[in-house]
Amino acid sequence: MTLMLDVARVAAATNILLLLVLVGIWGRNYREIRSKHTLGSAVFALLLLAENALALFYYLDPPQMSAPAVRAMMYLQILEFAAIALLVYVTWD
Template sequence: MGLWIDVARVSTALNVLLLLGLSYVWLRNYMQFRSKQTLGLSVFALLLLGENALAFYVYTWDQMRAAWFATAVPPVAWHAMLALHVLEFFALSFLLWATWD
């Protein structure tokens, strides 16, 4: 299970970095244009940033919950959560690429 926790840590850390970049661009655009769309994208990015930061915290520093994930969570659920983190990384990468262009 150690490899899967490492993959989860890396993917959530990368998601946090990508969301920081997206938040920067979208908040800067909101300050310039004051449109509801950029405000909505900014709020979305900040909420998703909070979710990924919490997941990274649980996988990295909260030893009690990290041990629980490693031992008590059924493998099928753990693999599904991991797959969502990895898919989210690819979705955010594409979104950042499209936004930065």
């Protein structure tokens, strides 16, 4: 179970870094063009950032969690990483 927690921690930490990149890009774009779409994207990234920060907090000092719950959360963090990485790829200038 510790390997699953380690993978989840790395995925959550990487998600946080990628989301900071997206917030920076979308925030800069919003300041330049004042589009509601870019503002919505930046707010969405901030909310995902909060979710990943909370998840990482729990992964660093995990309460008693069953192995199936840890496995499910690890898979979700990995899927979220793939989605955020794709967003970074298509957003990067």
